[in-house]
Amino acid sequence: MIDVRGVSKSYGSVQALNDIQFQIDEGSCFGLVGPNGAGKSTFMKILVGVLQKFDGDIQVFNKSVKQNRQAVKHFIGYVPQDICLEELLTAKDNLMYFGRLYGLSGEHLRKRIRTVLDQIGLSDKANQKITEFSGGMKRRLNIGCAILHEPSLVVLDEPTVGIDPQSRHSIFALIQQLKEMGSTVIYSSHYMEEVEQICNSVGFIDKGILVEHGTMKHVLNKHRSASIFVSADGIGKEELSLYGDTIEKKTGFTVNCDDPLLTMGKMIEQFQQSGINPERLELSQARLEDIFFYLTGTQLRDNG
Numbered sequence: 001m002i003d004v005r006g007v008s009k010s011y012g013s014v015q016a017l018n019d020i021q022f023q024i025d026e027g028s029c030f031g032l033v034g035p036n037g038a039g040k041s042t043f044m045k046i047l048v049g050v051l052q053k054f055d056g057d058i059q060v061f062n063k064s065v066k067q068n069r070q071a072v073k074h075f076i077g078y079v080p081q082d083i084c085l086e087e088l089l090t091a092k093d094n095l096m097y098f099g100r101l102y103g104l105s106g107e108h109l110r111k112r113i114r115t116v117l118d119q120i121g122l123s124d125k126a127n128q129k130i131t132e133f134s135g136g137m138k139r140r141l142n143i144g145c146a147i148l149h150e151p152s153l154v155v156l157d158e159p160t161v162g163i164d165p166q167s168r169h170s171i172f173a174l175i176q177q178l179k180e181m182g183s184t185v186i187y188s189s190h191y192m193e194e195v196e197q198i199c200n201s202v203g204f205i206d207k208g209i210l211v212e213h214g215t216m217k218h219v220l221n222k223h224r225s226a227s228i229f230v231s232a233d234g235i236g237k238e239e240l241s242l243y244g245d246t247i248e249k250k251t252g253f254t255v256n257c258d259d260p261l262l263t264m265g266k267m268i269e270q271f272q273q274s275g276i277n278p279e280r281l282e283l284s285q286a287r288l289e290d291i292f293f294y295l296t297g298t299q300l301r302d303n304g
């Protein structure tokens with residue numbers, strides 16, 4: 001189990017984390033979600049031992065990151081947000097370099113490199129210099145370097161920012177494989193649909209505060225509510241606010257109300273009377289993104 005015990009961290013006057021407490025079960029995939037500047041990277045860096053000055057403690061599989069930093073580091077694979085590779089080397093040589101840093105050598109290292117290249121979908125690019133790689137390929141290789149030593153905990157800081165769909169798909173498949181192999185995965189992202197798809201538990205972080213956490217099922221059920229999505233010429237936020245709390249989205253409005261079916265009926269009546277022909281009028285269940293907004297009032301990113 002990962003047991004986070006009252007972790008706080010300040011950078012001068014900026015409180016990046018404020019008394020964070022939660023647990024993650026062994027073998028689960030935990031998504032840490034929050035907007036830019038929420039404190040995700042700071043938390044990850046504390047967990048993996050990169051940041052050592054902080055209040056509180058984290059027990060990783062019964063070992064304190066404060067007191068057993070070296071031991072904990074050994075069973076963690078950390079993929080930082082910024083790609084950390086040797087540009088002039090080939091993919092294989094990068095893996096060789098990182099493998100040696102983790103204490104691997106000889107035939108065992110060569111075998112692990114073959115396995116990892118296959119897992120990250122880059123076997124046919126093994127001998128290519130990474131200056132020729134796309135951003136997504138570099139990110140996959142960056143993950144490969146972190147899992148060579150078969151860590152029981154894999155920590156990925158926003159691994160899918162700004163990458164192509166093929167690399168995104170490959171990273172999802174890899175996380176799935178890691179889960180199946182029994183690794184614990186901690187994954188930070190501001191892409192809610194990704195987290196909903198691959199994680200079985202989640203934590204919402206906003207301005208350094210953990211506002212909600214638990215299994216995906218628990219969080220979705222606890223805050224699940226239906227809303228109406230409306231996109232129509234001739235109707236705006238002011239008119240829709242009469243039906244309920246209205247949020248403007250890129251392509252229309254979301255109206256939150258107590259009885260969405262009844263409200264939808266009333267809307268249809270009004271639209272017919274006013275000659276309004278909506279482009280979209282839909283009943284939708286709250287997704288993680290809506291729940292995050294409801295709890296924090298903060299949008300994670302532009303949405304439609």
Ligand SMILES: Nc1ncnc2c1ncn2[C@@H]1O[C@H](COP(=O)(O)OP(=O)(O)OP(=O)(O)O)[C@@H](O)[C@H]1O
Pocket residue numbers: 011014015016034035036037038039040041042043081
């Ligand atoms: N080295 C630092 N010195 C000063 N302030 C910092 C430092 N690192 C982070 N911060 C501040 O701490 C807060 C949390 O930053 P952090 O990078 O942990 O957030 P994040 O959720 O990972 O954001 P992003 O998604 O943009 O990476 C922000 O206000 C940030 O500006």
